[in-house]
Amino acid sequence: MNLVSDDALLARKIAAYLSSQTGGRVEIGAIKRFPAGFSWLTYLVPVAGLPGDAGRCDLILRLGPDYGLFAPYSSMPEALAMRSLEGSGVPVPRAFWHSDDTSIFGAPFLFCEKKAGAPMVAWVPPGSPPLDENFRRGIAEQFIDALANLHRVPWQTKPIASLAPGMTPENAARLSVEDWENRMSRWAMRPYPLADWGIRWLKAHAPVAPHVAIVHGDYRTGNFLEVDGHITAILDWELVHLGDPHEDLGWASLPMYMGGSKLISRLAEPDWFYERYSEKVGFEVSMTSVRYYQAFSLLKLAATHMAAASCFEEGRFNDMRMPAMGSQIATCLRQMAKTIESTP
Amino acid sequence: MNNSFPRLIDGMCTTLRQEVLSRLDDEFARGQVFGVINLLNTFKVRADWSAGFLLQQISAQRKALDALADLTAELTTTPVLAAPTGGAPSALSSIGELLTLRDDGNRTIGAWLAWFDDSRVDMPPETAISIERHLLLAMRAEVDIELKNAPRPLFAEMSSGQEA
Numbered sequence: 001m002n003l004v005s006d007d008a009l010l011a012r013k014i015a016a017y018l019s020s021q022t023g024g025r026v027e028i029g030a031i032k033r034f035p036a037g038f039s040w041l042t043y044l045v046p047v048a049g050l051p052g053d054a055g056r057c058d059l060i061l062r063l064g065p066d067y068g069l070f071a072p073y074s075s076m077p078e079a080l081a082m083r084s085l086e087g088s089g090v091p092v093p094r095a096f097w098h099s100d101d102t103s104i105f106g107a108p109f110l111f112c113e114k115k116a117g118a119p120m121v122a123w124v125p126p127g128s129p130p131l132d133e134n135f136r137r138g139i140a141e142q143f144i145d146a147l148a149n150l151h152r153v154p155w156q157t158k159p160i161a162s163l164a165p166g167m168t169p170e171n172a173a174r175l176s177v178e179d180w181e182n183r184m185s186r187w188a189m190r191p192y193p194l195a196d197w198g199i200r201w202l203k204a205h206a207p208v209a210p211h212v213a214i215v216h217g218d219y220r221t222g223n224f225l226e227v228d229g230h231i232t233a234i235l236d237w238e239l240v241h242l243g244d245p246h247e248d249l250g251w252a253s254l255p256m257y258m259g260g261s262k263l264i265s266r267l268a269e270p271d272w273f274y275e276r277y278s279e280k281v282g283f284e285v286s287m288t289s290v291r292y293y294q295a296f297s298l299l300k301l302a303a304t305h306m307a308a309a310s311c312f313e314e315g316r317f318n319d320m321r322m323p324a325m326g327s328q329i330a331t332c333l334r335q336m337a338k339t340i341e342s343t344p
Numbered sequence: 345m346n347n348s349f350p351r352l353i354d355g356m357c358t359t360l361r362q363e364v365l366s367r368l369d370d371e372f373a374r375g376q377v378f379g380v381i382n383l384l385n386t387f388k389v390r391a392d393w394s395a396g397f398l399l400q401q402i403s404a405q406r407k408a409l410d411a412l413a414d415l416t417a418e419l420t421t422t423p424v425l426a427a428p429t430g431g432a433p434s435a436l437s438s439i440g441e442l443l444t445l446r447d448d449g450n451r452t453i454g455a456w457l458a459w460f461d462d463s464r465v466d467m468p469p470e471t472a473i474s475i476e477r478h479l480l481l482a483m484r485a486e487v488d489i490e491l492k493n494a495p496r497p498l499f500a501e502m503s504s505g506q507e508a
Contacts (some may be wrong), residue, residue, distance in 0.1 A: 125501070191447055193450050196481075312351070312355060331487075333487050
């Protein structure tokens with residue numbers, strides 16, 4: 001794979017690709033790469049000449065480079081999720097063209113709608129002032145409601161159903177644990193017996209899901225856009241899969257995303273979060289399952305840090321934040337062990 | 345740490361050259377960066393991870409593995425495992441040797457976990473509890489030693505690019 005890294009050349013290739021897809025002459029303005037992220041590369045692409053109402057607009061292009069954190073990538077899960085969620089009440093950008101054919105831009109890619117807004121910062125320095133109370137509460141309500149809406153989507157009739165044939169409430173947890181066990185075996189550069197122990201515990205204590213749902217996989221502050229107190233889009237669907245909806249609750253409530261507060265994702269008091277979510281989603285949250293998925297989330301985070309360390313060590317990516325992430329494996333495994341040991 | 349010492353030095357030097365020097369115009373500041381790169385390259389040929397840190401981890405593993413061997417000595421089914429041999433390593437061992445010993449110890453603990461999962465139903469409950477306790481002690485010790493030797497992470501600064 002040879003990723004197109006020159007912006008001007010990439011713009012020309014985008015124009016040629018979109019022209020061939022639309023059958024018209026599409027022109028591209030100066031593209032801009034967003035600096036954030038360790039995984040997919042994200043570009044703002046000004047476009048003119050698209051048919052219909054979208055004649056002149058900004059698109060988002062996501063490229064999954066072979067040096068990225070979770071490489072090798074496929075555009076399929078994110079595209080399937082976005083298409084499955086159209087009209088669902090979950091604010092998502094509309095997906096347009098996507099492909100895993102690396103002969104086009106040198107990497108799997110996805111074009112989608114550009115939504116207004118800016119991401120809220122997930123990590124804040126200790127002692128940072130809290131969010132304005134009205135703003136926080138308003139965003140928290142939307143954050144909870146969007147998650148409940150996501151978990152209520154009847155995915156069985158949507159494109160995303162192809163991601164996990166045969167998944168049931170009984171096997172959802174085990175399949176997800178096995179998926180991450182496989183990932184960890186690819187990424188770990190040395191043995192981590194505490195991670196092995198965690199996997200064994202998770203397999204032995206897998207809960208039955210209330211139902212199988214679309215799971216975002218990285219639902220937290222930092223992965224949505226907000227403007228004037230309104231969430232305009234839930235982003236970063238690269239870890240989307242089918243599974244137990246408690247999996248997103250476990251991830252969103254990790255201490256790493258509390259920003260030094262006692263609020264889930266810096267937004268919601270835990271009791272109120274679970275109560276409102278239960279009302280909206282239509283089943284009672286099981287705190288046993290939440291704790292199970294918190295432990296699993298800490299294992300997933302440790303695995304992600306293993307991926308970062310491995311990516312850096314192999315020389316695929318020289319971003320110095322990667323080994324810094326890799327230094328956090330012990331922190332995640334220790335918290336995972338504490339979570340498991342405190343489970344009744 | 346989970347990355348090799350030389351790779352980290354190389355990564356830091358590459359970052360300073362490609363991401364910092366390329367954006368830095370002040371001559372004095374550029375000279376300082378080249379001084380840092382010079383010193384990092386010196387560390388690469390003269391320094392490595394701390395032996396004391398690894399020796400603590402290996403010592404904790406061996407203590408637990410010795411206790412497990414005693415505990416299972418009288419069981420009818422005992423684990424057939426390649427335990428680390430050759431006595432405790434010294435501080436004079438090379439870092440590469442110590443890293444290998446630490447990883448071998450972890451593989452052995454992993455093998456104990458697998459054996460324990462299969463065998464616990466056949467052993468007296470108090471033996472099972474003791475074995476699990478020693479395995480957990482060994483595994484916790486490794487991460488605790490690592491955490492005691494870790495600075496405060498700078499995730500807020502890394503994501504914002506601003507001093508906290």
